[in-house]
Amino acid sequence: MSETTPTAVDRGFFGEANYPGILGWIFSTDHKRIGLLYFWCIVVFFSVGVLLGLLIRLELFAPGETIMTAQTYNAAFTLHGVIMIFLFIIPGIPAAFGNLIMPIQLGARDVAFPKLNLMSWWLYVIGAALALTSLFTGGGPPDTGWTFYVPFSAQTSTNVSLAAVAVFILGFSSILTGLNFVTTIHRLRAEGMTWMRIPLFTWSLYATAWIQILATPVIGITVALLFVERIVGTGLFDPTQGGDPIMFQHLFWIYSHPAVYIMILPGMGVVSDIIPVFARKPAFGYKAIVVSSLAIAFAGSLVWAHHMYTSGMSDMAVLVFSFLTFIVAIPSAIKVFNWLATLYQGSILLDPPLLYALSFILLFTIGGLTGLVLGAAATDVHVHDTYFVVGHFHFVMFGGTGMAFFAAMHYWLPKIYGRMYDKVVATVAWGVILIGFCVLYISMKVVGMQGMPRRYYDYIPEFTGINQLATVGSWILAFGLLLMFVNLFRGIFKGEPFGSNPWGGATLEWQVPSPPPTENFDDDPVVTHGPYDYKKAGIL
Amino acid sequence: MTEEHAHLVPYKTFLLIWVALLVLTVITVAAAQFDFGALNIWIALGIATLKSSLVVAIFMHMKYEQWLFKLALLAALAILAIFIGLTFFDVLYR
Numbered sequence: 001m002s003e004t005t006p007t008a009v010d011r012g013f014f015g016e017a018n019y020p021g022i023l024g025w026i027f028s029t030d031h032k033r034i035g036l037l038y039f040w041c042i043v044v045f046f047s048v049g050v051l052l053g054l055l056i057r058l059e060l061f062a063p064g065e066t067i068m069t070a071q072t073y074n075a076a077f078t079l080h081g082v083i084m085i086f087l088f089i090i091p092g093i094p095a096a097f098g099n100l101i102m103p104i105q106l107g108a109r110d111v112a113f114p115k116l117n118l119m120s121w122w123l124y125v126i127g128a129a130l131a132l133t134s135l136f137t138g139g140g141p142p143d144t145g146w147t148f149y150v151p152f153s154a155q156t157s158t159n160v161s162l163a164a165v166a167v168f169i170l171g172f173s174s175i176l177t178g179l180n181f182v183t184t185i186h187r188l189r190a191e192g193m194t195w196m197r198i199p200l201f202t203w204s205l206y207a208t209a210w211i212q213i214l215a216t217p218v219i220g221i222t223v224a225l226l227f228v229e230r231i232v233g234t235g236l237f238d239p240t241q242g243g244d245p246i247m248f249q250h251l252f253w254i255y256s257h258p259a260v261y262i263m264i265l266p267g268m269g270v271v272s273d274i275i276p277v278f279a280r281k282p283a284f285g286y287k288a289i290v291v292s293s294l295a296i297a298f299a300g301s302l303v304w305a306h307h308m309y310t311s312g313m314s315d316m317a318v319l320v321f322s323f324l325t326f327i328v329a330i331p332s333a334i335k336v337f338n339w340l341a342t343l344y345q346g347s348i349l350l351d352p353p354l355l356y357a358l359s360f361i362l363l364f365t366i367g368g369l370t371g372l373v374l375g376a377a378a379t380d381v382h383v384h385d386t387y388f389v390v391g392h393f394h395f396v397m398f399g400g401t402g403m404a405f406f407a408a409m410h411y412w413l414p415k416i417y418g419r420m421y422d423k424v425v426a427t428v429a430w431g432v433i434l435i436g437f438c439v440l441y442i443s444m445k446v447v448g449m450q451g452m453p454r455r456y457y458d459y460i461p462e463f464t465g466i467n468q469l470a471t472v473g474s475w476i477l478a479f480g481l482l483l484m485f486v487n488l489f490r491g492i493f494k495g496e497p498f499g500s501n502p503w504g505g506a507t508l509e510w511q512v513p514s515p516p517p518t519e520n521f522d523d524d525p526v527v528t529h530g531p532y533d534y535k536k537a538g539i540l
Numbered sequence: 541m542t543e544e545h546a547h548l549v550p551y552k553t554f555l556l557i558w559v560a561l562l563v564l565t566v567i568t569v570a571a572a573q574f575d576f577g578a579l580n581i582w583i584a585l586g587i588a589t590l591k592s593s594l595v596v597a598i599f600m601h602m603k604y605e606q607w608l609f610k611l612a613l614l615a616a617l618a619i620l621a622i623f624i625g626l627t628f629f630d631v632l633y634r
């Protein structure tokens with residue numbers, strides 16, 4: 001960190017494009033440009049999703065019809081769910097920050113298949129465009145919820161078929177990214193970058209990529225079957241024709257449960273990379289974190305039917321899947337303990353990336369523990385499909401992966417743009433977000449415990465007070481998000497230049513200039529120490 | 541890789557496999573005429589597995605590939621087996 005602070009920013013990869021203007025972006029095979037394409041798309045979709053969430057909360061401000069009809073409400077939460085899951089949280093960290101950072105962390109000049117990488121982005125955009133088209137064509141916006149359960153999804157006249165095609169295409173984008181990352185991590189590591197020197201963020205992407213490759217085809221099959229069920233009435237899920245509606249739920253969750261690990265593992269990777277830097281200590285239990293990532297990827301693939309305790313599947317299956325679910329808690333807890341042990345007696349710098357990482361730990365742990373209430377079949381039957389579940393998954397997805405995404409933005413975006421945001425404003429925004437978040441989602445958990453079901457636009461008058469509290473929480477949260485984004489974007493475009501290593505990280509991305517040059521390294525790097533060895537890296 | 545790609549399978553082998561596939565199809569249809577009880581499904585699945593193995597091994601050249609490709613195929617099959625196996629905890633005990 002002894003380098004002098006530059007006054008102007010060298011434009012790095014921003015200065016070199018193969019085509020003029022926008023074409024230089026949408027036809028670029030540079031992993032950093034593709035990462036930024038993903039990033040900005042994802043931020044736009046996230047904002048739309050938040051807007052829909054706010055509208056949903058506004059409708060729930062009072063019992064009865066407040067601002068929208070029941071049918072509009074059904075479409076609103078479906079769209080909110082589909083956008084947040086398929087367009088924000090699944091591609092969020094791997095496609096945006098994985099692309100931006102992972103090759104540099106390995107000491108590579110790009111991913112293994114740059115053209116395939118560009119194609120993944122195009123598939124993502126095409127899938128997103130189709131999902132949006134489904135709103136305005138056919139029988140109107142889908143109203144099934146993001147889970148597309150039969151028999152309703154097979155019968156409703158809304159435009160479910162097109163949405164299914166969109167999900168199919170988005171799945172391909174995800175599979176190709178996974179293939180690309182696995183190959184890159186196996187083949188393109190720099191000299192000296194042994195497996196046990198790979199930064200934990202990249203390790204988490206490796207585990208994630210395998211789930212993307214192995215589980216995503218199943219959602220493709222599932223929505224394809226739903227599609228033919230709707231178009232030609234194959235009867236696969238229709239009991240009157242010998243089909244089985246519960247089979248749809250099995251197929252859906254065989255993908256969608258592993259998908260929650262596609263969402264959370266990269267978030268855990270971000271946190272594992274940030275904490276050592278701001279504690280000025282090597283990651284405690286590096287190997288345990290690596291192994292637990294792989295264990296989560298494996299065990300997490302075997303627990304899907306815990307979403308189905310009340311579906312009418314056999315008691316035997318309830319027993320087996322409840323047991324398996326408890327096993328996944330172990331590797332998750334291993335990570336939490338390792339992060340805390342890394343912080344213990346560190347010289348902690350409370351900069352914004354660490355604050356967001358800490359809120360990840362807090363909110364993810366609360367979300368994970370409420371997950372055990374749902375994982376135990378005996379308690380789940382009471383709260384299944386209530387607002388308790390909605391509170392739970394917002395805690396793990398938004399409080400977990402969402403916060404990790406924000407942490408990654410505050411940690412790595414200055415690196416990519418070469419300019420720094422205002423840390424005080426970022427800290428204030430963090431506080432506002434945390435308060436709004438807890439008011440909003442803890443209220444949801446409480447009202448769920450009291451028995452309010454999810455996916456209803458109306459409720460009994462007894463629930464009015466707590467629903468209004470939740471809605472006020474959503475306004476606080478939205479204000480915090482706005483403050484955070486405005487400050488961050490102002491910073492990366494207009495802020496102060498800062499050199500290459502503002503946080504004192506020892507991984508390779510901090511050794512190249514900011515913004516990095518087109519092929520990242522002038523000479524191929526040779527790695528001589530572990531990712532958190534601050535002494536050997538000359539930082540401490 | 542190049543040695544494997546240079547490997548030429550004689551037409552005779554292809555023809556034989558094709559005949560074998562036809563014979564197995566006839567057996568499937570024939571077996572469906574009788575009721576073997578619980579064995580019905582095993583017989584049908586057994587013949588289908590045999591047929592697809594022949595296609596993958598010979599027509600799709602898996603037999604002549606390096607071990608990594610075989611391992612990848614086996615891993616995919618094992619995962620499929622786990623998914624289907626766990627689903628049977630539901631279907632069998634309903």
Ligand code: HEM
Pocket residue numbers: 049050053054056057077078080081082084085089144145146147390394397398402454455456457474477478
């Ligand atoms: C300001 C932010 C947000 C607000 C106010 C909000 C609000 C809500 C509410 C009230 C529901 C329940 C609707 C109902 O069951 O009737 C809901 C559902 C949902 N939310 Fe959010 N949410 C927000 C952010 C997020 C984020 C960041 C994610 C993903 C990471 C997310 C994912 C989902 C999903 C998957 C559903 C389920 C949709 C369905 O039932 O099909 N939300 N949200």
